[in-house]
Amino acid sequence: MTTFKDRSDVFADLGTKLSIAEIFETLVDGSVPIRLTAYDGSATGPENSEFQLDIRTPRGINYLVNAPGDLGMARAYIAGDMSVGGVHPGNPYDILRAMNQLKFRRPSALALVTIARSLGWERIKPIAPPPQETLPRWRRIALEGLLHSKTRDAGAIQHHYDVSNTFYEHVLGPSMTYTCAVYGKEDWSLEQAQENKYRLVFEKLRLREGDRLLDIGCGWGGMVRYAAKRGVRVIGATLSAAQAEWAQRKLAEEGLTELAEVRHSDYRDVPESGFDAVSSIGLTEHIGVQNYPSYFGYVKSKLRDGGLFLNHCITRPDNTRTTRAGDFIDRYVFPDGELIGSGRIISEIQNTGLEVLHEENLREHYALTLREWCENLTANWDACVAEAGEGTAKVWGLYMAGSQLGFQRNVVQLHQVLGVKLPADGNWTVPLRPWWQP
Incomplete structure (x- = not known):
């Protein structure tokens, strides 16, 4: 026809x-x-x-x-x-x-x-969008200032993460982990895979009892708790007041407050340094590609000589296309979020003077993680709608299901990059071969 x-x-x-x-x-x-x-x-x-x-x-x-x-x-x-x-x-x-x-x-x-x-x-005639939608990027610049100022970053994080801790409990499950899990087998439970992700990060960073860890962009404190339970002294930082409150309460419930704390703070405002390790799990997407030199330079400044750094973030499959997210993601999910390929990330880490030891792509693992989150949202739909409203629940269903498809079709990837701050003489302080279980 x-x-x-x-x-x-x-x-x-x-x-x-x-x-x-x-x-x-x-x-x-x-x-x-x-x-x-x-x-x-x-x-x-x-x-x-x-x-x-x-x-x-x-x-x-x-x-x-x-x-x-x-x-x-x-x-x-x-x-x-x-x-x-x-x-x-x-x-x-x-x-x-x-x-x-x-x-x-x-x-x-x-x-x-x-x-x-x-x-x-x-x-x-154009009409007002649904209330869940934030302003377009150009209007946010006019009203809130330049991209990735401390004030604007705080607003972007609050837009996404301060929806409701109860809502996230329904979607994410007991671990309250909003980053890619690592599966040993496809039939693993979400909790098994999230625990395994923290185990993998912990081992890659060669953490031992008595070590000091800085976890920037710590969310609800999953990595903080995992490390503290193994005798590591941890500082976590998040821009979300709701996350910080939940994480501090959880640390108290589990008797970990002498070893760990989660601060409602911009990571740039953490004054301590000399850490044995720094972990960044799901933060790089929020900081802006143009800010990578200062970001990785900050990480380097927080490490002792021989200290290790792990960066875990969503990436694009190449380094050539635009870094900006699409309109739906930018307006409804991650305002000001930016993505680039792992090659750019590795280059920027190297350019700050950190040596890259290892990288791996966990793309399929994120597709499996998102599938589990969607199933949780479906199973707890009525409770999620009662907590955050039907429109917000729809946003999360649409975003997570679309992201699952994106990871499956290689529109986006997930990379972990491990680096070390070498001492002045350049001598390695790590074993000759990978020391962690995959």
Whole structure:
């Protein structure tokens, strides 16, 4: 069937009016891979599709017309103006996989005139997004100052992590660990794999009883507790007040306060130095690629000679594309977040004078981790909605399921990089071969 998006001459006909399904077709480059229905009774896409999108309100098509792509779709879905059939909102992985080839484009000027005439000019004026959405990057710069100032970084972290500790307990499970787990086997439980991740970091850093560890961007203190239970003295730092409060309470409950503390603090404000090791698990994504020299220089300044550093973060599969996240991630999930390939990270670590000893890619492990988080969100959906609201719960389901797909398809990766601060004479202070169990 010839659709309106295939015939630009149709848009020149001033009498043409489009149905909602036809408007959707004008926004799509190629065929619609799943069934789409709309409040005006129109439909497009395969009738036998396992999945269905339903644009329920004029506001939903407004979001799509004004932001064709993942941002407009997310707005309509999160606000409740577009429903999704065939999947649970806590885990929309299957429909995202089915929609993976769906490509959007901006409508031409003629098409936009026809869309406006079909809907009414008032209906296509930009409207306020859902309350879960933060301001676009350019407006955040105007209101909050330059990227990655201490104030702006604190706001970005609070946007994501101060949702609700109870909400995160439902999603993350008992470990309260919001970073990639490390699986020995695919059938391991999430808790087994998270414990194994901390074990791996601990062993790579050659930590021993009595050593001193600085864990920057420590979250709810999982690495802090793991190390303290083994006699290591630990300082953790997080910009999230909710995380710091939860972590301090947990340290007290487990009798670890004499060995460990978690500070509500920018890592740059930790005055102590001379640490035997520094761990950074899931922080690098937040600091900005242009700040890598000062960041890794800071790490070096905190280590004693011979001290070890482990950087664990999400990366891109190469070092050539933009570092900025897409609109949905930037507005709803990680404001100001940036990613680059492991090659750039390794180069910046080396450029500060740290020697890189080892790196590994844990991409498939993060896909497995995200699958477990989605299952937790689905199993605890009612409690999560009661705690944080349906819109916020939808954001997390959409983000985690989309990320699982991204890791599986090598859109993003997860790298651990291990480095050492050599003494002035350059002598190694570590064994000749890797000393940890994989």
